Amino acid sequence: MTKYLKHPKLLSFLQHLMAAFIAFTYFYVFAGSSIIISGVRGDYSYNLYESDRTKGYEESYLFNNILGNNISDVLKLVAERSQLETSGEYDGKKKIDVTAYVNRGTTLPGDYITATYYLSDLLKWGQSGFEYETRDFTGEESAKFLSKSTTYTHLKNNIVSGGMNSYLSSQLEDNSMTFTITSSTQPEGGKHNILVSRYETVDGKNVEDLVSNWEEYNLLCSYVEEAALTLTNNFEDYGKLISYYSYQNSNVRYFISRTINGKTETYTNVEELSKETTGIDIKSMFEGYGKYIYYCPYELQYETNTLIKESVVRSLVKSYKFAFPDQIKVYIAVDTNDYPCIDGFTQGKISFSKYMPYRTQLYILSFVAAVVYLFILVIRLKASNNGADEERKKTIYTGAIIGIGLGIILIPFAAFVITSLIMDISYGKLLQIAHFPVYAAMGAFVFDIGLLYLVYGLFKKYKEKTLWKDSFTRQVIIKAKKLILSTTDNANVIIRTWIPYVGFVVLNTLLFNIGLAGIVLAVIFDVLVGVYLYRQNLDRDKIIHVIENIQNGDVKAKVKIDNLHADNISLAEAVNTIGEGIDRAVDTSMKDEKLKADLITNVSHDIKTPLTSIINYVDLIKREDIDNARVKEYVAVLEAKSQKLKQLTEDLVEASKISSGNISIQLDKIDFVELVNQTIGEFFEKLEASKLTPVFKAEKPSIIIMADARHLWRVVENLINNVCKYALPGTRVYMDMRIKEENNKKYVVFTIKNISANELNVDEGELTERFIRGDESRTTEGSGLGLSIAKNLTISQGGKFDIKLDGDLFKAMLTFEVIE
Missing domain, CATH: 3.30.565.10 (Histidine kinase-like ATPase, C-terminal domain)
Structure with missing residues (x-):
C-alpha cells in the first residue's frame, strides 16, 4: 500500500483527472444523445436512439422526428396562407366572416348573425387592441343605439360532406346572402360595455347596426375581437414560417393543392410549381428530391419512403380541417441531395455523424475512469485509517462509500452547473456549444478538488474525535435554537414573522439541493415545524372559541391559560380582560336602558293625568254655547294639539315597552x-x-x-x-x-x-x-x-x-x- 502513497500529490492529481474525464465522457455522450436543433419557434430537443447506430442518417429515427415536426409546421403554414392569401399573395382586402372564422372547427346553422370585415382592418385592429366604454342606457336609448332589426347571413351551400365546413363555405364567392328580421321587443336598459369601433364592416356598418338586442351585440363583439386577435397571431406566425420554409432557406419542399366547389388552389415553395402545373409530373419531381411523402385522402393514396406513417399525416391534416377539405393533395419532400440549405436537417446530420459511432467506446472509457477513481479513493482512505480500532474502521469505510457516491453522482452535475455559471449561459444553450464537454471536464476538476478536501478533512476530524464539536452543523443548530426562542416571545412582528419564514425557505432550499439525504432532513425539519405550528394554532383555536362566545353574548367566558405557549398567553390574558370590560359595559348599558325606559314610562304617566283633564275640559268648553268665532277656533286648535300630545305620549310609552321587551x-x-x-x-x-x-x-x-x-x-x-x-x-x-x-x-x-x-x-x-x-x-x-x-x-x-x-x-x- 505504501508504494502507492510515495507520491500523494500525483495520486490526487490523477484522481481529479479521472473525475474530469468522467464528466467529459458523460456530457459528450449526453450532448450527443440529446441534440438541440434550432427551428422556426426556437430550440427543439431530439434524442438519439441506440437502434440508429447501425443506420444511415436519412433512415434514422432522428431524421424522421425532425421531418414530423417540419410536416406539422408546413401544414400550419398552408392553413395560415389560406386565411391570409389570395392566389398565393397576401390579400389585405380579403373578406373575413368573423362568426364563421371563430367557429371554423364546427358547422354553423344555415342562418346566423355575423359581421364581415376586410382582413387588413382586422389585423390593424388586433395589433392596436380593443377598447370598450361602459355606458348607462335607458330602454329608449338602447332602442336608439341598436338596430331595429337583426341582420342574418344565409349560406346557400353549407354541406359538410367532402370535408367542407361552414368556414370554407363562407369563403365561396356568391355563396351567402343576407336578410333582416325586425325585433318585436324593445331592448332593455342598464349598464353595457360598448365596443369602440375603430373599423367598419365591408358594408360600412358597426356591430350595433347589425343586431337588435344586447345579447346579440355582446356575442358579435366577442366574435370580432377573437377573430382579430387570432388572425393577428396567425399573421405573425405566418411571417416567420413563410421565410423559414422558403426555397432558399429550407431543404423542405412542399406542394399542397385543395379543391373547393370545383376551384383548385395551390400552395408551394417551389417556384416552377407556383404557376401552371399542367404537364409536370409533380410526384416524380418530389421523389427526385430524396425523401418524400404523397398523401391524397379522396383517392385513398399514401406513398412515402420515410418512416412517417399515414395515420400521423392524417392526424396532422385533421388538426387543420378548417383549411383542408377531403379533396386535397399533399406533396412534402426533403432535398437530401447534398442538402443545399442550412437548416434543422443539416444540424441533425452533423450531430448524428459526430456522436453515434463512438458511444460504446465512450461508455467503456468512462467505466475505466470510474474504477481508477475509486481505487485511488480506497487506498488513500486505508492509509489514513491506520491505527484506528475496528469499529472506527467500519465507520470510515462507510464514509468512503458515501464519498464514492458523491464523487460519481455529483461531479458531472456539479461540473454542468459550474460551467453554466462561469459562462453565464442557460443549460439548454450550454449543450449546443461544441466544446461544452471540455468546459464540463474543467469544472469537474475544480469541483473534485473541493469535494475530496471536504471528505478527507471530515475523516481526519472523525479520527481525532472532533467532528461534531468543531462542526458547522453544531454551530448552526445552537444559533437556530436561540433564534427560535427569541422569535416565540413578544418581539417585533417583523422579527417574529419574516425571520422564521426566510430561514424556513432557505433551509428547505439548501437541503433539497443536497440530494436524497437532504430531502429526508428537510422532511423531518418540516414535520417539526408543522408540530410547532399545530400547537400554536391549537392555542389560537381555544382563544378564538372564547372570542366567538363573547361575540354571541357570553361575556363571562374565559380562556384557560394553562397549557398555552409563547405569546398566546399574553393574547389570552388580553381576551379575558376584554371580556370583563364588555361584561361591565353591558351591565352599565342595561341599567341605563332600564332607567331610561322607567323615566319615559313614569314621565308619560305623569303627563297623561293632566293631559286627560285638559282633553275633558276642552270637550266641556265645546259643549258650551260660544258665539265668539275666534274662541271656537282657539278651542279647535287646543283640541287638536292635546290629541296629538296624547298620541305622542302613547307612542312613546309603546316604543319604550317594545325596545325593552316589555310587551x-x-x-x-x-x-x-x-x-x-x-x-x-x-x-x-x-x-x-x-x-x-x-x-x-x-x-x-x-x-x-x-x-x-x-x-x-x-x-x-x-x-x-x-x-x-x-x-x-x-x-x-x-x-x-x-x-x-x-x-x-x-x-x-x-x-x-x-x-x-x-x-x-x-x-x-x-x-x-x-x-x-x-x-x-x-x-x-x-x-x-x-x-x-x-x-x-x-x-x-x-x-x-x-x-x-x-x-x-x-x-x-x-x-x-x-x-x-
Missing part, C-alpha cells in the same frame, strides 16, 4: 291576505280623503303566517297611516304579497309602495329610528315613532322589516315565514 306576544295562525284587506277597508275613507287609490294584489287568496293579530294589525295600520300622511295626492298606492323560497323554506313578502309628496333627503336606514320623519319641515302630523314601532313589532313577531328609497319612491317590505 306580550301571542303568536297564532293568521291569514295575512285577509288582515291586509280588512286594514285597507278601515282606511278607505282616509285614503280617499288623501286622494290616494289603493291597489292590492296577492299571489294567493289566502296566505297563513304565525303572528300576533293585534300587533301585526298595528304594523300594517302604521304603514297605511304613513301613506295617508306623506304620499303625493292623486297617486296610486301599490301593495302586493308574493311568496319566495329561501333555504328550503317559503316566505311571504308584503310590499307597500307610494310616491312621497315631499323630497326624501334622509337615508333609508334612518327612517326606522325614533323621532325621524320623512317630512323634515315637520309640517305634517306625526311623532316620527310610527316606523320605529312597526319595525320593532315586526321583529318581535319573528318577521323582517325593510325600507327602500328610490328617488321619491318609498317602499316598505314585511317578510314572514309561510305556514303550510
